[in-house]
Amino acid sequence: IQLTQSPSSLSASVGDRVTITCRASQDISSYLAWYQQKPGKAPKLLIYAASTLQSGVPSRFSGSGSGSDFTLTISGLQPEDFATYYCQRLNTSPFTFGQGTKLEIK
Amino acid sequence: VQLVESGGGLVQPGRSLRLSCAASGFNFEDFAMHWVRQAPGKGLEWVSSINWNSRSTDYADSVKGRFTISRDTAKNSLYLQMNSLRVEDTASYYCAKERGYTYGSDMDVWGKGISVTVSS
Numbered sequence: 001i002q003l004t005q006s007p008s009s010l011s012a013s014v015g016d017r018v019t020i021t022c023r024a025s026q027d028i029s030s031y032l033a034w035y036q037q038k039p040g041k042a043p044k045l046l047i048y049a050a051s052t053l054q055s056g057v058p059s060r061f062s063g064s065g066s067g068s069d070f071t072l073t074i075s076g077l078q079p080e081d082f083a084t085y086y087c088q089r090l091n092t093s094p095f096t097f098g099q100g101t102k103l104e105i106k
Numbered sequence: 107v108q109l110v111e112s113g114g115g116l117v118q119p120g121r122s123l124r125l126s127c128a129a130s131g132f133n134f135e136d137f138a139m140h141w142v143r144q145a146p147g148k149g150l151e152w153v154s155s156i157n158w159n160s161r162s163t164d165y166a167d168s169v170k171g172r173f174t175i176s177r178d179t180a181k182n183s184l185y186l187q188m189n190s191l192r193v194e195d196t197a198s199y200y201c202a203k204e205r206g207y208t209y210g211s212d213m214d215v216w217g218k219g220i221s222v223t224v225s226s
Binding site: 031033035037041042043044045048049054084086088090091092093094095096097098099100 | 140142149150151152155164166167200205210211212213214216217218219
């Protein structure tokens with residue numbers, strides 16, 4: 001199963017609403033997670049089970065989708081949100097990651 | 107809750123290396139564990155996973171037959187034995203804890219990563 005994220009990169013401004021898409025090559029139900037990674041740091045879990053917000057993650061992050069199409073939305077971008085975002089397929093090996101979406105400041 | 111990787115470094119192609127991950131702050135024996143790597147300037151790549159009792163293990167095709175994941179509950183430690191290393195195995199290797207109690211869940215705690223460089 002392949003995960004394809006779009007776009008690969010994105011420029012946005014503080015306060016913007018952005019959406020990142022992750023498409024699976026097969027139906028993966030809701031077995032999808034989203035991670036944020038900043039340069040030189042380990043990934044951080046944001047969303048699991050496609051739409052459940054991990055404890056401690058700001059509510060401006062939200063996830064949706066099931067089957068093969070998923071989205072991560074950030075409403076009201078903050079300076080600390082500029083990072084790279086990855087989706088990951090779960091439940092059944094291989095636990096593949098998407099190629100990543102780099103969110104940059106416009 | 108903390109994960110600390112060790113054992114990385116520079117190694118020649120074809121040689122072996124063993125990574126360790128020391129876990130603390132949670133009941134290590136209850137959770138599946140994973141290794142994820144990231145080549146320089148590249149994205150995340152899942153490498154291997156092991157369930158709580160070591161009865162289930164999985165590997166990416168790129169490392170199958172060369173890498174072996176294991177765990178020692180008495181030492182609260184996760185391991186990755188890497189044999190027949192290739193230049194393309196050069197990456198930062200992260201140890202990660204599974205969030206849930208079912209194998210194949212997402213990863214809520216990550217180590218800081220350890221660098222492995224395979225070069226002659």
